[in-house]
Amino acid sequence: MKEVLxxxxxxxxxxxxxxxxxxxxxxxxxxxxxxAHKEARESHRAGIPCIVIDDxxxxxxxxxxxxxxxxxxxxxxx
Numbered sequence: 072m073k074e075v076l077x078x079x080x081x082x083x084x085x086x087x088x089x090x091x092x093x094x095x096x097x098x099x100x101x102x103x104x105x106x107a108h109k110e111a112r113e114s115h116r117a118g119i120p121c122i123v124i125d126d127x128x129x130x131x132x133x134x135x136x137x138x139x140x141x142x143x144x145x146x147x148x149x
Contacts (some may be wrong), residue, residue, distance in 0.1 A: 075137040
C-alpha cells in the first residue's frame with residue numbers, strides 16, 4: 072500500500088505496529104472498536120493493512136483497492 076500512496080504523491084503516516092507496545096495498543100484500540108474490523112475480530116485475524124481517512128477505518132485488500140480509495144476520497148491533488 073505504501074508504494075501506491077507514494078506513487079500518487081499522497082502524504083501519509085506509516086505506523087509499524089510491531090515497533091512498540093504503544094503503537095500496537097493504539098492499533099488494537101482501533102481494531103477492537105472499528106466496524107470495519109468486525110469480520111477480522113470474529114475470525115481472529117489481525118486486520119492489517121488498514122488505513123484511516125478522516126474518521127473512516129478501512130481494511131485495504133490490495134494495491135488496486137488502495138488506488139480505488141485514493142480516487143474515492145479524492146486524496147490525490149491535481
